Amino acid sequence: MDKKEKTLYIVITLLVVSLAIFGVWIEGPTNAFRQVLMLQGQSAQLINDFTVYGTGGTFVNAASVGALALILVYFASVNLSGPTLATILTMIGFSFFGTTPLNSIPIIVGVYLASRYSNQSFGSFSIIALFGTAIGPVVTFIIFTTDMPLMFSFPLGLAAGVLIGFILPALASSMLQLHQGYNLYNMGFTCGFLGLFIAGILRALGIIYIPESNWNEGSSLSLMLVIPFFSLVFIITALLTEKWQNCFYGLKEIQKMTGRLPSDFFDSPYIGGTLLNVGLLGLLYYLYVLAIGVSLSGPVVGGLLTIMAFGGFGKTLKNTYPIVLGVILASLLFKKELTEGGAVLALLFSTTLAPLAGQFGPVIGIVAGVLHLVMVEITAHWQGALNLYNNGFAGGLTAILVVAIMQWFSTYQKRRSRL
Amino acid sequence: MKRKKEFIGRLIGEMTNYLLESDPLMLVVSLHHEQDGAHISFFDDRIRTDKELKKINDALNPKNSRPELAGYYGSMAGNSMSWSGRLDLIGWQIKGASVKNSSTGIHIDLWLGSDEFMPEQFTINQNKK
Numbered sequence: 001m002d003k004k005e006k007t008l009y010i011v012i013t014l015l016v017v018s019l020a021i022f023g024v025w026i027e028g029p030t031n032a033f034r035q036v037l038m039l040q041g042q043s044a045q046l047i048n049d050f051t052v053y054g055t056g057g058t059f060v061n062a063a064s065v066g067a068l069a070l071i072l073v074y075f076a077s078v079n080l081s082g083p084t085l086a087t088i089l090t091m092i093g094f095s096f097f098g099t100t101p102l103n104s105i106p107i108i109v110g111v112y113l114a115s116r117y118s119n120q121s122f123g124s125f126s127i128i129a130l131f132g133t134a135i136g137p138v139v140t141f142i143i144f145t146t147d148m149p150l151m152f153s154f155p156l157g158l159a160a161g162v163l164i165g166f167i168l169p170a171l172a173s174s175m176l177q178l179h180q181g182y183n184l185y186n187m188g189f190t191c192g193f194l195g196l197f198i199a200g201i202l203r204a205l206g207i208i209y210i211p212e213s214n215w216n217e218g219s220s221l222s223l224m225l226v227i228p229f230f231s232l233v234f235i236i237t238a239l240l241t242e243k244w245q246n247c248f249y250g251l252k253e254i255q256k257m258t259g260r261l262p263s264d265f266f267d268s269p270y271i272g273g274t275l276l277n278v279g280l281l282g283l284l285y286y287l288y289v290l291a292i293g294v295s296l297s298g299p300v301v302g303g304l305l306t307i308m309a310f311g312g313f314g315k316t317l318k319n320t321y322p323i324v325l326g327v328i329l330a331s332l333l334f335k336k337e338l339t340e341g342g343a344v345l346a347l348l349f350s351t352t353l354a355p356l357a358g359q360f361g362p363v364i365g366i367v368a369g370v371l372h373l374v375m376v377e378i379t380a381h382w383q384g385a386l387n388l389y390n391n392g393f394a395g396g397l398t399a400i401l402v403v404a405i406m407q408w409f410s411t412y413q414k415r416r417s418r419l
Numbered sequence: 420m421k422r423k424k425e426f427i428g429r430l431i432g433e434m435t436n437y438l439l440e441s442d443p444l445m446l447v448v449s450l451h452h453e454q455d456g457a458h459i460s461f462f463d464d465r466i467r468t469d470k471e472l473k474k475i476n477d478a479l480n481p482k483n484s485r486p487e488l489a490g491y492y493g494s495m496a497g498n499s500m501s502w503s504g505r506l507d508l509i510g511w512q513i514k515g516a517s518v519k520n521s522s523t524g525i526h527i528d529l530w531l532g533s534d535e536f537m538p539e540q541f542t543i544n545q546n547k548k
Contacts, residue, residue: 002483078487124490173494180499181492262492267481359502407501 004271008080011237012070012088015230019092020063026222027056036060041144044098044137046385047213047341051096051298055222058096058298065095065104069130072108076123082264082274082313087130093305094134096298098388103136106158110165118169125169131187132168134389136161138198141386146207164194179399181261182359184314185352188392192383195393199384210385215341219295227286227296227304234279234308242272251276258358259314266312278311281320285348288324294339303348310351319358319365320351326369333370346376349391356402364402371398427457430509430529432497434461437504441465443524456514456532464524472518475527478506479516 001009024032035057039050050058069088073080091099111129115122122129143150143157168190175190183189202208216223238247250273254265265274285307289300307315327347331338338344350372357365376394387393431448438446443463451458467475489511496508509529510516517528 076487079483079485083487120490121486123486126487127491169491173491176492176495177498180502181495261495262488264488407499410501 004266005080007237007241007271008085008266009070009074011233012066012080012085015233016063016066016070016092018229019059019066019226022222023056023059023063025056026059027054032056032060036064040100040102040140042140043145043211044100044103044140044388045211046137046380046388046390047097047215047299047345048211049097049214049216049298051216051220051223052214055220059222061100062092062095064101065099066092068101068104072130073126076126077121078123078126081266083127083262084130085266085278086309086313087127089309090306091130091133093302093309094388096302096305099133099136100140103139103161104133106139106161107132107136107165107168110162111168112165113162114166114169117166128169128172128187129165131185131389132165132172132191134188134392135164135168135191135194135198135387137386137388138164138195141202141209145209164198167194175396176261179396180403182355182403183352183392183396183399184259184261184310184354185349185389185392185395186261188352188387188389189396191387191389192379192393192396195383195387198386199382202384208384210381213341215299216297217295219297223296223298223301226301227282227308230305230308231279231282231286234275234282234311238272238275238279241275246270247272247276250274251280255316255318257316257319258355259316259319260355260359261314263314263355264312274312277316278308280317281311281315282308284317285324289344289348292339292344294344297341299341299345300348303345307348307351310354315351315354316358319354322357322362322365323350323353323369323372325362326350326366326371327373328369329366330370330373334373336373342377343373346373346391349389350376350395352392352395353399356399360402360406364406368398368402371401423457426512427459427531429494429497430512430531431459432500433504433506433509434459434527434529435504436497436500437506438463438465438525439500440504445524453532456530459529459531461527461529462521462524466520466523467525472520472525475506475525476516476518479510479513479518479527479529481507481510485511 035054038053039057039061066088069091073084108129111125111132112122115125139157139161142160143153146153172190176186250270253270254273254277257263285304324347327350331343336343350369353368356368372394375397376391379394380390443465445464447462449460493508493512514530514532519526
């Protein structure tokens, strides 16, 4: 294990342990434990803000999901680097509104079985296994939302999760080819595609149920502190790892990268710059959320954590802003409230399309942002709100459209220039 | 066999995508296949600078093994000829590569195979001796 990897292990362990300690501290151990147990039985369909049931329990749930991901990365013998950091922080983020150990583990087991079946190491499927937990709500839905007695629904839910996990590797690579790496949440796209069929089957059986959104309207101090704390840990680590001049030089160099999958910024010589990028992305979008007066609910914290998650794997300050501008523009154009929950989440998660702006420039980035907002509002219903990374699904569709058009234009231009 | 065919095809696709960007007048791809592995050679008529050779060599011989990237993201290799070729996608999936200038242009050898496969025991090399 090299110095960079050791540093990342220390940082992630610190963040996970801090979440657990903080959760237990604000609720007390008994209450926090009770809340964590309660969260396992809640509907994980979009959007169910877990902080409504208790902030402390949500923090402990997030810590347990983060610990599960970190342990898997360690034992799968894969590098803790850009992509794996992205999976861990994204899973922590979504455990504020959907991901639990109960609905994650069956998916991971299914992917593990697929790796055994195909005679590959689990490490080679580890990213699919961890991001694949996006479709975890199917497990919870079958166990707790159908009318079956628990003694039948429980094993059925677990078995469905294992089966879904088993087929995810087959789908994930194919989906990647469609958008050619320009949608960072490829597993969101994959799970959304699969979710279409699952929701179709559930609709045919007459048991689909899409719950009303459940948001925490108030903002607690503890939730407000999560992002500044996480961001500062990354910024301080950057400044401890390298001289500040090198950090800022690295940050500047990273802004030149397109971010197209798979761009592991930790593979570049700019480790300090990458850590700084992660921290600054978190702070920048946190300040935006505060500036427009949105309360820090579980999903908003999850969105901000996901932006940070990809700060070492595709997102930069430079390639995210055009997409976000596009979403703001679309909100104004279609007379949507910028502070409305769905619009805020669309804005934060739209940064999945950052590589489009990185590759084709800010104008295409803005167009992609506009298209993304239009799509994301309808895709959740298509897939029965069962795929947590709904923006990854909408982002995938947007990326396919934009990339196909850009590809055609680039070919046409090349031909014309030769004539 | 199906998987091997697809794998080799993708590697050749991505590598030729990269080499064709420098607009060569000649490009030769040669494949030698054995039970435990394969050897693919690429020759063109464009001499590269030392800096370019190092860049290509570094991308094809990554410092760390990256199983989490090789199988999943590596499947993008050879998928599209519209954008620049990405040699790191190849580097994660092969056993090793050698990169040098020949008298006419660049000469790249890709070695692929199982853990048992050793390029130095490859019969092509023995024949050369």
